[in-house]
Amino acid sequence: MSASAILAQTAAEAKNAAAAGTAGFGYGLAAIGPGIGIGYLVGQSVQAMARQPEAAGMVRTTMFLGIAFTEALALIGFVVFILLKFA
């Protein structure tokens, strides 16, 4: 194998490794935002339930939907990660 072919192969491998690393890093970043969001959301919901226990059912309903919506952001990050790395 010639030196240029070895260099080209090494460059391609380095590029693939960099792409995988970037995708993983991006997924990690994408999971941080929803984590903060869910923490804030649940904290505020518990405060609302503590202040007005009779509205707990409504608050829990809204909270659960809010958590699921926030989680969609992390799912999008996950999908982008797998598509960049494996597609």
Added chain:
Amino acid sequence: MGQAVLTRLEGPAPETAIAADLIKRAAMVAPAAIVVFGMVWHLGGAISTAFAIALVVGNFALAAFMMSYTAKISVGLMMGTALFGYMLRLGLIMLAFFLVKDTWWMKEGIVPFGITLVVTHLALLFWEMKFISASLAFPGLKPGVSKES
């Protein structure tokens, strides 16, 4: 007189009802999605679409179960479960994907898998949100409420 300090949530759990609704709707939508993606991405696409829908449904069911179970024990535990449960469920989705990523159907249908995962999750949520918004704004429209009351 009510409890002075709210430490746990008793009574029916709305999370379970929401998750049951979402699962019912997913069961209605799943055949159409599987057929459509199967026509575009062939058998591999159909299988990976079904797998993605199963993951979304399992995710909702697990979230609802964990929240409703821990809410009966303690509100603090429910808060912890909301955050760590989120991490756990993301990890489980990732694990489920990595377990099947080398199968022929996932290699063939990774794109429909990704699309279905996000679109089904969001579509089911919007569907449920629309229903819940109407129920909260107009409780009389809620199914099961009699006209006389």
